[in-house]
Amino acid sequence: MTYQFDFAWLATYWPVFLDGVLMTVRLIVIGGIAGLLLGTFCAWARSLGPVWLRPPVIAYVELIRNTPFLIQLFFIFFGLPAAGFRLTEVEAATLAMVINLGAYSAEIIRAGIEATPKGQFEAGASLALSPVQTFRHVVLVPALQRIWPALASQVVIVMLGSAVVSQIAVEDLTYAANFAQSRTFRAFEAYFVSTAIYLALAILLRFALLQAGRMIFPHAGAAR
Amino acid sequence: MPLIAIDGLRKSYGEHEVLKGIDIGVEKGEVIAIIGKSGSGKSTLLRCINGLETINGGSIAVDGAELAADEAHLRALRLKVGMIFQQFNLFPHKTAGQNVMLAQQVVNKTGKAEAEAMARKMLDRVGLGEKFDSYPDQLSGGQQQRVAIARALAMEPMALLCDEITSALDPELVGEVLQVVRGLAAEGMTLLMVTHEMAFARDVCSRVVFMHQGRVHETGRPEEVFANPQTPELQSFLGRSAA
Amino acid sequence: MTQFTLIDILRNLIFATQWTVILSLVSFAGGGLLGLVLLFMRIGKARLLPPVVKLYVEIFQGTPLLMQLFLAFFGLGLFGIDVPPWLAAAVALILWTAAFLAEIWRGCVEAVAKGQWEASASLGMSYLEQMRHVILPQALKVAIPPTVGFSVQVVKGTALTSIIGFTELSKAGTVLTNATFQPFTVYGLVALIYFALCFPLSQAARHLERKMNAAHRH
Numbered sequence: 001m002t003y004q005f006d007f008a009w010l011a012t013y014w015p016v017f018l019d020g021v022l023m024t025v026r027l028i029v030i031g032g033i034a035g036l037l038l039g040t041f042c043a044w045a046r047s048l049g050p051v052w053l054r055p056p057v058i059a060y061v062e063l064i065r066n067t068p069f070l071i072q073l074f075f076i077f078f079g080l081p082a083a084g085f086r087l088t089e090v091e092a093a094t095l096a097m098v099i100n101l102g103a104y105s106a107e108i109i110r111a112g113i114e115a116t117p118k119g120q121f122e123a124g125a126s127l128a129l130s131p132v133q134t135f136r137h138v139v140l141v142p143a144l145q146r147i148w149p150a151l152a153s154q155v156v157i158v159m160l161g162s163a164v165v166s167q168i169a170v171e172d173l174t175y176a177a178n179f180a181q182s183r184t185f186r187a188f189e190a191y192f193v194s195t196a197i198y199l200a201l202a203i204l205l206r207f208a209l210l211q212a213g214r215m216i217f218p219h220a221g222a223a224r
Numbered sequence: 225m226p227l228i229a230i231d232g233l234r235k236s237y238g239e240h241e242v243l244k245g246i247d248i249g250v251e252k253g254e255v256i257a258i259i260g261k262s263g264s265g266k267s268t269l270l271r272c273i274n275g276l277e278t279i280n281g282g283s284i285a286v287d288g289a290e291l292a293a294d295e296a297h298l299r300a301l302r303l304k305v306g307m308i309f310q311q312f313n314l315f316p317h318k319t320a321g322q323n324v325m326l327a328q329q330v331v332n333k334t335g336k337a338e339a340e341a342m343a344r345k346m347l348d349r350v351g352l353g354e355k356f357d358s359y360p361d362q363l364s365g366g367q368q369q370r371v372a373i374a375r376a377l378a379m380e381p382m383a384l385l386c387d388e389i390t391s392a393l394d395p396e397l398v399g400e401v402l403q404v405v406r407g408l409a410a411e412g413m414t415l416l417m418v419t420h421e422m423a424f425a426r427d428v429c430s431r432v433v434f435m436h437q438g439r440v441h442e443t444g445r446p447e448e449v450f451a452n453p454q455t456p457e458l459q460s461f462l463g464r465s466a467a
Numbered sequence: 468m469t470q471f472t473l474i475d476i477l478r479n480l481i482f483a484t485q486w487t488v489i490l491s492l493v494s495f496a497g498g499g500l501l502g503l504v505l506l507f508m509r510i511g512k513a514r515l516l517p518p519v520v521k522l523y524v525e526i527f528q529g530t531p532l533l534m535q536l537f538l539a540f541f542g543l544g545l546f547g548i549d550v551p552p553w554l555a556a557a558v559a560l561i562l563w564t565a566a567f568l569a570e571i572w573r574g575c576v577e578a579v580a581k582g583q584w585e586a587s588a589s590l591g592m593s594y595l596e597q598m599r600h601v602i603l604p605q606a607l608k609v610a611i612p613p614t615v616g617f618s619v620q621v622v623k624g625t626a627l628t629s630i631i632g633f634t635e636l637s638k639a640g641t642v643l644t645n646a647t648f649q650p651f652t653v654y655g656l657v658a659l660i661y662f663a664l665c666f667p668l669s670q671a672a673r674h675l676e677r678k679m680n681a682a683h684r685h
């Protein structure tokens with residue numbers, strides 16, 4: 001192999017990468033928060049909600065979990081305008097991430113809810129809390145605490161999956177690498193740099209989420 | 225020379241020293257009960273003898289085979305002593321018969337027919353001849369523990385280590401397991417058992433070792449030890465367990 | 468311009484689906500074999516290997532599959548060979564699948580109760596004998612449901628190979644969209660075909676898991 005690696009172009013192109021990182025972070029922060037809210041709602045609906053709500057929630061969760069994120073993204077960005085629902089690139093990417101994380105986190109959170117000891121529901125009921133109040137004040141926090149590490153992993157997976165939003169021209173980190181390699185013809189180096197940044201982002205995001213978990217759930221015993 | 229010779233044995237977990245210099249010699253055919261509070265180090269002692277724990281000082285030798293960290297020495301030692309665990313630890317994916325046959329075939333390279341004959345003999349010996357094809361989860365706790373004993377016996381060990389082998393059993397199942405152990409003692413098997421069954425220790429054992437805070441605190445023949453405990457710690461221990 | 472009927476679209480998509488299926492099978496089989504090698508390196512007794520495998524898993528699980536595809540595509544090109552997309556796709560997916568399967572299987576090996584190690588050790592078995600006769604048979608049983616479950620991720624992962632130019636189901640969807648200007652219909656159908664491939668695998672994984680938890684024997 002006679003190939004000479006060259007990273008000198010980074011001196012010119014680093015601002016593009018910085019913008020890309022900011023976009024990727026922005027997507028996962030908004031998509032992450034909204035996705036977890038959607039997931040929590042669906043988990044509630046599926047395990048404790050009204051019976052009529054369960055079939056549509058199950059259909060949504062299964063449809064998303066059994067199709068590629070790329071196709072979900074294309075359907076939202078290219079397909080929905082045909083049905084009169086037009087979104088910008090960033091809106092479509094964010095919506096796709098929310099819908100995707102919503103379905104995966106719904107299953108994870110549901111497992112947390114279903115591991116709740118029966119006595120917790122009975123104790124809530126015996127104190128005259130309504131089922132929704134029992135869920136909100138008694139069940140939810142320990143359930144989330146139980147599965148928080150799995151949830152953190154899923155958010156990281158969705159962040160890494162967001163690399164494909166560059167395909168609808170969202171200017172994220174992958175887009176930055178595409179842009180740089182098309183100008184410099186240093187494709188391997190460009191993707192190497194973005195891959196390394198993704199790895200750092202994944203490690204940081206995971207650490208931040210686990211740290212956040214420690215802050216949100218300060219009492220270790222609550223999960224048991 | 226004793227069959228099992230333990231000299232100055234020390235074992236620590238990090239800062240915490242669990243065994244602080246143990247000296248015990250076990251003669252062939254002896255049946256020894258090791259008693260003491262939880263945390264006194266009695267289970268750790270048995271696990272050291274079987275090489276399940278790495279020791280920090282002193283030495284253990286069984287019939288001249290010295291305990292050392294390398295696999296060949298460990299294997300030689302383990303072939304001389306069998307071990308029975310509190311939680312049975314039967315292999316769940318194998319039938320009772322296969323549990324007894326496995327190590328014979330794999331470790332001793334015994335032929336299948338011979339291993340099976342031995343397995344049937346040993347299962348008969350613990351009264352479970354008809355359970356040869358049953359899987360562990362089809363057996364009661366007492367039956368599982370008896371299979372575990374047969375499994376250890378099939379390797380023809382010179383001594384058996386029994387680590388609280390009735391503690392995980394429902395009370396009505398304890399008797400059948402102790403019955404088997406009683407039979408082994410009568411046949412002259414060398415036994416070293418950690419137990420909470422004081423009545424059994426009194427009836428069957430030739431020597432009682434009372435451990436306290438990582439040391440052998442008091443030892444003697446059961447009739448002496450139980451009737452006339454010398455140290456306040458043993459008096460308090462026996463008083464509590466009698467209550 | 469030729470008019471595409473729904474049947475035409477579907478026929479083209481299903482034709483492309485065979486490449487999705489083939490790539491999935493190749494990735495899963497190749498990834499499984501490599502994953503097995505990684506597993507033994509990870510749980511074996513050699514000092515140096517486990518940290519290497521750990522790093523490997525960390526990198527492949529901590530970076531986007533899309534980046535791995537790009538790096539395989541352009542990285543293999545550095546050796547001066549003309550890299551066809553299918554080769555880069557297969558290489559990247561095999562490496563990626565192996566990382567995940569090795570990690571899943573490691574969890575299964577570690578889930579075998581400690582007492583099983585102790586009991587087999589006390590019978591004089593060597594490390595390899597313990598693995599072969601006691602630990603792996605039990606780990607294998609636990610490993611089947613999550614392994615089947617991961618196959619769904621592999622099928623979905625193949626969709627990304629369209630981006631480096633491998634013509635499978637997703638790529639066919641893009642091509643047909645450009646030809647028919649019916650993105651709603653085409654991508655809807657593409658999604659349904661993926662669903663038809665993945666849903667049975669998901670259900671099988673769930674069924675196996677439930678069966679294992681209920682029976683919990685042999």
